[in-house]
Amino acid sequence: MDGHIPYTQMGSQSGNSAYLATLTNTLLIHRAKSEGRPIYTLQIDMNKAYNRVKRNQLWVKLSKLGVKEKLLRAIMSTYKTALEK
Numbered sequence: 895m896d897g898h899i900p901y902t903q904m905g906s907q908s909g910n911s912a913y914l915a916t917l918t919n920t921l922l923i924h925r926a927k928s929e930g931r932p933i934y935t936l937q938i939d940m941n942k943a944y945n946r947v948k949r950n951q952l953w954v955k956l957s958k959l960g961v962k963e964k965l966l967r968a969i970m971s972t973y974k975t976a977l978e979k
Contacts (some may be wrong), residue, residue: 918936923935953970956969
């Protein structure tokens with residue numbers, strides 16, 4: 895799958911572990927904090943729960959929890975893109 899999985903997809907390819915993903919997120923959070931900027935991250939464990947999630951219920955729940963429309967659309971597009979591949 896080399897060349898077909900983006901470098902940002904961590905934890906599922908050699909040399910790109912879950913540890914590296916955690917370290918990267920930690921560094922980004924510290925940088926954003928030092929610059930006084932907000933940061934938003936999303937980690938999805940597609941391997942364990944992907945096929946069990948009732949997506950329509952998930953979108954409703956996230957909306958009720960106050961997730962803004964723009965962020966909700968971004969999350970939904972992640973699932974849509976993954977389904978197309």
